[in-house]
Amino acid sequence: MYAVFKRELFSFLNSLMAYITIGVFLLACAMLLWVFPDTSILDYGYAELNGFFSLVPFLFMFLIPAITMRSFAEERREGTYVLLATRPLSDTQIILAKYLACVVLMVFALIPTLVYYYSISELGLPKGNIDTGAVIGSYLGLFLLGNAFSAIGIFSSSITKNQVIAFAVAVFLCFFTFSGFDSISKIFELQALGSVLVNFGINEHYQSISRGVLDTRDLVYFITFVLVFFGFTKLAIGGRKW
Template identity: 75%
Template sequence: MYAVFKRELFSLLNSLMAYITIGVFLLACGLLLWFFPDTSILEYGYAELSSFFNLAPFLFLFLIPAITMRSFAEERREGTYILLATRPLTDWQIIMAKYLACFVLVLFALIPTLIYCYSVSKLALPAGNIDTGAIIGSYIGLLLLSAAFLAVGIFASSITKNQVVAFALAVFVCFIAYSGFDAMSQIFGFRAIENILLNLSVNEHYQSMGRGVLDTRDLIYFLTFVLAFLGLTKLVIGGRKW
């Protein structure tokens, strides 16, 4: 499994697409948080990073599918997955190796954003007077959110040979999971099941962690979400191998 993980990670790091997507993500974050007046922290007047944590999920809607779209789709298109499937590896080992490689790449994209915490702490009056608990909780929520989106992206890549189709499908499913259930809960006809729809929403659990409170229900939700889509991926590639 480690050999597949290392191969997949090096493949991602050697691809221009990974650097472009990470660069676009960091550039968009920088422009939205420090230059554009409507979303700038400097115009907000408070030393907090809530604007970053509200914008990051929507940027992840495109960043993460761009990273995962080649995971299985490219292997199938080039025919190299046959060689991988014939090695003494289980389907779960192949899936987890690709999943963890993509997760490490997302970590590389998030690490530079820690400079925002330092900058905001220096801008606070007095310096360092920021809500550290909320920031830590928000970062944990953002990691769990990225883990959920990665599971969706891996699944989307496993069902098609076309990377563009995999990207579009992952963006659509991630958007529905993040914002779709919230929107449906506001529809008058669905008011009777509003609580059920909100409990299914990724955004609801993400915002809950952003308040600095780590609830086991949120952790169980994200773990179940990830396992569900990785399980679907296992069914897809297992059925194709059979």
């Protein structure tokens, strides 16, 4: 499994696409946080990163599908998945190896954003006037969100040979699972069903963790979410192998 993980990780890092994708993500974060007046922290006037953590999930909807779209789609298009399937690895191990490679790439994209925390901390009056606990909770929320989106991206890549289709399906599913349930729940806002639908969406649990409160229910939700899409991916792969 480690060999598949390493091959997946380095094949992406050895391509120009990796640096372009991560570079565009970091540029978009910087522009939104420091340049655009509607979202600029300088115009906001408070030493906090709430705006940043509210915008990054929507950037993740494009970054992570761009990372995951080649996972299975390229293997099937080039015919190399047949060789991979003959190795003494189960479908679960193959999925997990590709999933972990995508998660590591997502972490690589997040690490440079820590400079924003340092900058805000230094610019605050007095220095260090920033809620570190909330920032840690928000980064944990982003990490869990990235894991959920990676599971969606892996599944989307497993159902098609076309990377563009895999990207489009992943973007749609990421957006729907993050914001779709909130929109649907507004139809039932006067009924008990509305609150139930909200809890199905990722946004509710992401916002809960971002407040700096680590609730086991949120952790169970994200773990269950990833496992469900693992199951979908295994079904898609198993059906095609059969």
